[in-house]
Amino acid sequence: MKDAATGVGLVRDAGLEQARSAYVRVRDVDKVYSTDRLPDVVALQGVSFDLYRGEFLSILGPSGCGKSTLLKSIAGLAPVSSGVIEVKGQRVERPPDNMGIVFQRDVLLEWLDILDNVLLPIRFARLRATEWKDRAKQLLATLGLTGIEHRHPWELSGGMRQRVSICRALIRNPELLLMDEPFGALDALTRDELNLELQRIWLADAKTMLFITHSIVEAVFLSDRVIVMSRNPGRVLETIDISLPRPRPLAIRETGEFTRYVTRIRQLFEDMGFLRGSL
Numbered sequence: 001m002k003d004a005a006t007g008v009g010l011v012r013d014a015g016l017e018q019a020r021s022a023y024v025r026v027r028d029v030d031k032v033y034s035t036d037r038l039p040d041v042v043a044l045q046g047v048s049f050d051l052y053r054g055e056f057l058s059i060l061g062p063s064g065c066g067k068s069t070l071l072k073s074i075a076g077l078a079p080v081s082s083g084v085i086e087v088k089g090q091r092v093e094r095p096p097d098n099m100g101i102v103f104q105r106d107v108l109l110e111w112l113d114i115l116d117n118v119l120l121p122i123r124f125a126r127l128r129a130t131e132w133k134d135r136a137k138q139l140l141a142t143l144g145l146t147g148i149e150h151r152h153p154w155e156l157s158g159g160m161r162q163r164v165s166i167c168r169a170l171i172r173n174p175e176l177l178l179m180d181e182p183f184g185a186l187d188a189l190t191r192d193e194l195n196l197e198l199q200r201i202w203l204a205d206a207k208t209m210l211f212i213t214h215s216i217v218e219a220v221f222l223s224d225r226v227i228v229m230s231r232n233p234g235r236v237l238e239t240i241d242i243s244l245p246r247p248r249p250l251a252i253r254e255t256g257e258f259t260r261y262v263t264r265i266r267q268l269f270e271d272m273g274f275l276r277g278s279l
Contacts (some may be wrong), residue, residue, distance in 0.1 A: 018092060023176065023208045024051035027054055029083035032071055034272070042233040043069045047083070047206070048225060049236055056202055056209040058219035060265065061229030061237075063272055067168040067212045070234065071180050074210065075101055087176065096176065100169030106161040108153040108168075114140070115149040118167045132171065139167040143197060150172045159190035163197070180212045195221055203247060217268075221248060228268050238268060 004156045016253045043066040049058050061067050072078040074085055076095035087096040100121075118136040120131045138151060143163040153161055161181060169177060179198075199222060202209055208227040213219050219226045223242050230237045242261060244252060252258050 002082070007080060007177065011100060020050075021053045022050040023053040023055075023088060024210070025084070025086040025157055026050070026070075026074070027084045027086075028267055029070070029073065029085060030081045031073065031078075036274030044073075044080075045231075045233040045235055047234065047236055049239065051210055052207060053208055054206045054221055056211065056224045057227065058211045058213055058223040058225075059227045059229060060213060060219050061234060062272065064232050065212070065229045066232070067229060068180050068253065070169045071101075071178050071210060072213055075099065097248040098172075098175040100166050100172070100177045102162075102169045102177070102179045102182045104152070104188060106165040108125035108164060110153050112144070113152055114164055116158075117153065117164055118171055120168060121171050136167065139170055139278065142201075143167060147180050158186055159194065162186065162194065165197075166201075169219060173205075174207070176208045176225075178210045182211075183218070191218070196250065206265060216262050216265045217253060218262075219242075220258060220265070221250075221253060226261075227263065228265060231272055231274075233238070237272075242245045 003260065027048050029044055029047040030042070033041040033043060036065060047066075049057075058072070059067050067076060074087070076092050076093065085092040087099075090096070109120070111270050112120075115133065115136055118139065122129050123233060138200045140146060140149065140163075143165070143166060145160065145163055148156065148160070153164070156164070166182070183194050186194065195218060202222075211219070211222060220242055226240045226242060228237045228240065229235060234243075240261065244261075
């Protein structure tokens with residue numbers, strides 16, 4: 001289905017949706033924060049969507065709309081107040097197997113060298129780190145970090161540190177990769193470079209991706225679909241198909257079709273009272 005004004009694809013055909021394999025199912029999820037002295041805060045309300053196997057899905061929304069809370073709930077790090085989240089048909093009650101996660105802050109351990117930081121998930125899983133060193137080095141090389149294995153995080157730039165955190169998330173070759181604004185603190189050029197790297201990794205491994213971002217351009221560039229959430233409490237406002245060819249060079253952002261997607265999503269934010277007169 002397409003928006004009549006912009007020609008931009010919106011929600012996928014229902015028959016096509018049913019034919020695909022949902023890796024993550026989110027159904028009627030509410031999240032309420034309660035305290036003894038203050039009124040309850042409703043972070044999420046009635047959130048439902050599917051994340052399909054091998055799909056790159058981005059979630060956009062205003063600050064405070066519950067995007068990060070939703071990601072943590074899917075990751076099994078924060079319980080929901082009501083509703084159901086399933087990964088591969090299993091209700092999420094703890095961190096799912098075969099999952100990697102990258103946060104906005106790289107949360108590297110400053111006293112460990114880079115190789116040991118990448119190998120942390122292996123040690124947590126009580127596997128033999130020596131058997132995974134070659135993979136760790138291969139991942140570092142893939143993300144342009146050859147030769148830094150024995151340096152420490154404090155010796156690296158912000159972009160290099162975030163590459164290390166991506167390597168750490170990928171070390172066990174997870175099927176599901178969750179990313180919470182991983183490039184939000186980086187400069188524009190580094191962010192563009194890592195967008196290209198992430199696209200290349202996703203195309204090579206066909207991972208199932210859930211990506212949280214504040215950047216409309218980034219979401220359109222990377223995604224198969226973009227979910228736009230409303231302001232607090234967070235609800236699914238609209239789901240938009242991104243039907244652009246892959247692989248996508250940065251130059252695609254200058255095309256009319258790309259601009260139409262960005263304009264459509266920007267209009268949703270303007271309708272919520274954001275971005276007026278600023279873009």
